[in-house]
Amino acid sequence: MDPVIRAILLSWEWRIEVLIPLVVAGVVFFVGWRRLRLKGRRPHGLANGWRLVSYWVGLLLIGLALLSPIDVLAGQLFFMHMIQHLLLVMIVPPLLMLANPMPFLLWGLPDAVRHKAGAALSNVLHRKSSTRKTLRTITSPGVAWIIFVFVIIGWHDPNLYNAALRNAVVHDLEHLTFFGAAMLYWWHVVGAGPRIHKRFSRTAQVMYVIAAIPPNMLTGIAIAFAGQVIYSHYLSMPRLWGIDAIDDQTLAGVIMWVPGSMMYIVVVLILTARWLEGEERKPPLPASKWATDERMAAPGLKRR
């Protein structure tokens, strides 16, 4: 095997501060999922098999993004860093949110802890609680969208980006804010619990997703066509496979621009398909509602 490929494949970093939360979250979710499945009256109720798969795949992808050669190479190849960010911002959060993790994580705790956690949560999310009102305001869809866009664009500032590549704590902070902002954003799209906001209408849901495309697309285009290396850190790196720093940057920008934007478009298509499916499921209107003389007239004609 080529020694460079071999070195890359061996470049895993088993970071205990990432591994332990992932394993704990995976186990707690499974225990809660199993308990709720055994309690459920319907075999395919809340504790669906696909929820478990969705959550576990989400956690596995976090591990892949933060522990595998993807993370190790992120400091060397900008396009690899972009793939890592896409995983943390566009793939993992929707997968975790689709699983609706809150009830499963609560039920996965030991009984005494669950009761305390449940009580604390109900205190915070109680209808009359002022904390709930504050939370509703600071996590409203508009605020979530602004935070999401601000975080994505803000971290691409050359000074911040270079600082993240230079300092491990800043790098971790970058990933945490990316992930946190994305979880907040996708929470509104998916509608997972806790539900403290008004439910989105289908149209609003679609518009909310579409509204995230232009900032992402424009940032990707700006990076792809910059013409000179924006992040000086990559100039000091040994180049792999003959990809120089400017080609690497163009590739990273294109990844953000095309597959990054495609992710939103796929979500819009899924939402639209679900919307149409819902329309099909509605019972047909009785003939008395529509088969009247007035309604049968051609549009624009008045029956006299």
Add this chain to the structure above:
Amino acid sequence: MKRLMLLLLLITALPASASAHGGGAPQMVNESAGPYWVSVWTSPEPAREGPLHVSLAIAQPGQGQEQQAGPPVLGASVQVTLTPRSGGFAAINAPATNEQSANKLFYEADLSIPSAGDWTVEIDVDGAEGSGQARFNLAVRPAQSSNGLLLGGLAFVLLAGFFLFYALRSRHD
């Protein structure tokens, strides 16, 4: 349960990974060392009395106008030597290897600096293409008495505590 939570918090706050993850302060970028180009990063930033983590990229010389490094050189023998510029302490050295590095395309070494002051860092590379040497000066500050990460963590815990207190109070209001 409280003990378990405390243990988890401590593990999460472990700064150990900080030395292995992320580049550190660039000390040399694409400097010539015989038939190789060498880039060196050190952490913590700034360097202080105590542990010093050194990351090195050894590459084939670059071509073209951009002067970017060529492909990485693997399996070379790399030695890092620190010598105090004013004397008083013996030189310290350690091998830098691909195996020690999370990124196996890099070389890493861990040393312990016994004293603050000006030090010379010498990098010796011996590989299939021949051998080379590069050096740079490193200003080392006295050891830090407080840990910024720990203080940040403490501030976060206090903030979370205030939030919880506020949340619990709001129910009674």
